[in-house]
Amino acid sequence: MTAPGLFITLEGGDGSGKSTQAALLEQWLDGKHRTVVRTREPGGTDFGTEVREIVLHSRGHISPRAEALLYAADRAHHISTKVRPALERGDVVIQDRYLDSSVAYQGAGRVLDSAEIRSLSLWAAEGLLPDLTILLDLDEHEARARLDGSRTRFDRLENEKSEFHARVRAAFLALARSEPERFLVLDAAQSPESLAARIRAAVEPLLEDASSGTDAS
Template structure:
C-alpha cells in the first residue's frame, strides 16, 4: 500500500457535505479562482469520474436500483474510488496539479458508515485499501441542516437513491461529517452552507491561500 507520506507533490482538496450543500458551485468557483492565480487545476467527483465509474454511478444512484445490500453499496463506492485514484487523482497529483474533488472517503464514512450503519472502521479499511492510503491535504465541509439541503436538492430534480432516504438517515450523515472534522481540525475547514455563496467562497479562498503558501 502506498502511504500518505509517499504521495506526489500536487495539492489535493476535497469538498464534502450533505445533499444540497452547494459543493458543485463552490468547486467551480474555486477552480476559476485558482486558474486565475496561474495554477493548473483538475476538478473531479465521486462517484463517476471515469468511464468505469460512470457505470457504477448509474447503478448506485438510479432510483430504479433495488435490492442492493449495504455492504455491496459500500464496495461499489470503494471500487469507483479505486479507479478514480488510479486513473484521475494520482496522475494529476504526480503532475503537480491542484486536484479538487467533489466527495472522497469521508462520504463513504458518512453515508455508508453512519447512514447504512456499517461499522465505520470497516468502511475506513476498504476505502484506505482502495486509495492506497491517500488523503486530501484539506477537506472543506459545507455544513447545513439536512432539511434545508434536501429541499434544495429535491427542488432541482427527481431525488436519487440517497436523496430519497429518510431524514434520520441524513441526520446521521451530517453528524458523522461533523465528528470527522472535529477529530482532525487541522485538515478540515467547516463552513456554514446556509450563508451566501460569495461568503462561503471567500472562506474557502482564505484557507486555500494559507495551504498553498
C-alpha cells in the same frame, strides 16, 4: 504526496452547495494560472460513471455492504488512474466527495462499521488523504428544501428519509472533530460569496506551501 500537487475535497450532504463552491474555487485557481482537475466520486472516470449509475439509480435493492464495495471499487480506480497522476504532475485536484462520504453515508447512514468503511476506503486509495477537506454543513431539512426547489429527479441516497440524512450530517461533523487539521467546516447557509472567500483564505497558504516545495499534507 508529491509537491506541488494539491488535493482538495468537498464534503457535505446533498444540497449543501458543493458543486457551486467547486466551480468558484476552480475559477479562482484558474486566475492564478494553476492547472485544475475537477472530478467527483463516483463518476470521475468512465468506469466510475458506470458505478454511479448502479449505486445511485439502480431500481433494485442493493445491500449496504455491496454498496460500500462498489464505492470502494470506483475509488481504487479513480485515485490510481486520475487523481494520483494529476498530483504527480503538480495539478490542483478539486474533488466532490471522497472517503469521508463513504464513512458518513455507508457507515453512519447504512449503519455499517464506520472504522471498517474507512479502512476499506484507505486500502482502495492506497492511503491517500486530502490536503484539505471542506465540509459544507447544512441542516438536513434545509438541504432537502433546496433539492426540492432545484430538481425533479432524486437518486437513491437523496430519497432516503430525514433520519438517514441526520445520521450522515452527524457523522461528517464527528469526522471533522476527529481531524481538525484536515477539515475546514463551514456553515453552508451562508451566501456562496462568503463561503468562497473563506475557502480561498484556507487554500491560499496551501498553494504557497506547494509552490515552495513543502508537503502541504
